[in-house]
Amino acid sequence: MGAEGQDSGLDLAGPSIGTTGEFAVLRQVTARLPQGPGVLVGPGDDAAVVAAPDARVVVTTDVLVEDVHFRRDWSSAYEVGRKAAAQNCADVAAMGARATALVVGLSAPRDLPLDWATGLTDGLRDESARAGASVVGGDMTRGERVVVSVTALGDLEGRAPVLRSGARPGDLVVVAGALGTSAAGLALHLRGDAALLESWAALAAAHRVPVPDYAAGPALARAGATAMLDVSDGLLQDLGHVAAASGVDLVVDAAALEPDLERVGGAAAALGEQGWDWVLGGGEEHALAATLPPGAPLPHGVRVVGRVVAASAGGGVVTVAGLAPVRVVRRGWDHYAR
């Protein structure tokens, strides 16, 4: 179209994607992307072709917007790429599947440094590789802000997908991964105190680059998980989705989350915030939460944090047992909440 996107006016030390040109950028980006054995046609054609061995494909998409989901002064391009891949691959894992391929849409101003585009690519590539997937294609276009759109495909390896709707009374509620660290990191970045950021560097990093336990998804599926999702909106809100979809109530045992509280407790004290807010309500953690029949084997890295009970009134209620009465300010994340 004819209308012009505006540049963001940054000074450049090196070439930008605008001065390099769309096709030259795509060539440089594509050259950084190794293709796994399941990729039958990689980047460079109208579309890619990926193996789907059991004749089904898992598909999920997530969009990251500059100054909404990341800030270029907080996160490197590499970290944004890691995070964009991670949140999509976590969704694939939460179905009990293994990620196979990603496609990426990048909208960016002309003056985006070429290094930023290649850094993003490297981050997408490395996190995809951690999940077992290849970046097989993409699209690049102009836009005022950087917007990274990722779609991930996955392979269920013959298993049934694990939905949100299968939890049954008597099941255990389990989690793979830490809770609250991303929210703690966000709070540290928002405060912007360099000394605090240094003291709690691991928490800050957890916000910039979540590190989901991808293997836990298929492992939980093999163990018989009756429901599963990834913790993207906050534990209580996400468990609420499971409870509502399954027509059950859930009881979370606060004592089981003490290690999470301890992990963020120092930062919470330093910032004058409540660690429980982060542990129970923090989004973008991308831990996996699931329900397992009692007696099912607990996969490596998976811990019990609660239990499924019969619905009190239609289901959907999540209760925290054993929690001292603290105020839970933010129970989750609505992109349009004020």
Add this chain to the structure above:
Amino acid sequence: MGAEGQDSGLDLAGPSIGTTGEFAVLRQVTARLPQGPGVLVGPGDDAAVVAAPDARVVVTTDVLVEDVHFRRDWSSAYEVGRKAAAQNCADVAAMGARATALVVGLSAPRDLPLDWATGLTDGLRDESARAGASVVGGDMTRGERVVVSVTALGDLEGRAPVLRSGARPGDLVVVAGALGTSAAGLALHLRGDAALLESWAALAAAHRVPVPDYAAGPALARAGATAMLDVSDGLLQDLGHVAAASGVDLVVDAAALEPDLERVGGAAAALGEQGWDWVLGGGEEHALAATLPPGAPLPHGVRVVGRVVAASAGGGVVTVAGLAPVRVVRRGWDHYAR
């Protein structure tokens, strides 16, 4: 993240996505999306699951940015949805495949009218249905400008994918669909003259909503197409991709494109522009261009527009034969070209 996206400041007659809330919008949007028989898990979980009958899946992604690819004062939300689906499904068709499923990422300001989001959904749904696909999932997030990211999946139905690299000397160059109409429509919209827009309403509409011949993709594959792509950057530039990837040269016969020139000739004269610029260089047309062995049956709606010749010097050269010497101003579309 904590930073706030800004609203665009439009007055609203009805509810916006911000006042409605993310989850309520998603419920309303999802309720408008019927799911075809190949959808094993539809919207509402961490990911969808789609059938891939021949154990392969075609995947492609495209991003549409407000004021770069569409303008809300030119196009209705429904038209933007149609176009977003069309350009992705055309990429799937250009592999010789049938589109099966779409996922959609929408980034939008809080004050986007709810009607706009549902109109977009209806457009995506209807164009997907025209291609044989279902919209199976998506993501919605805040952003200053509307950005629509679509990923389409496709089924090769047991056939080999048709790449850009298989054209051989002696093959015919063929096209399914009109050329130049989208570029003519863009020029009419840029001029903004209401009387001209009314006189050439079909051309204006062709810019807002391309109507690819999806069936021609699989039909050309069955007919033995040796190379194929969709005309998104302009016929000469896109055929240049085929020529370069195949190591051949192509000769386009201008006489074969006279019907396209006639279709846009009146609008070109009225605007004082060159119709050939649009026919040979106009992007976003989403016609399919392919190469076919001589003697191959021509599928319905497919016409011969040229021939493949041996490479003069490495290949990649596209020549137009029989064209009176007119100036071809814009040979294609680079999102970062000045």
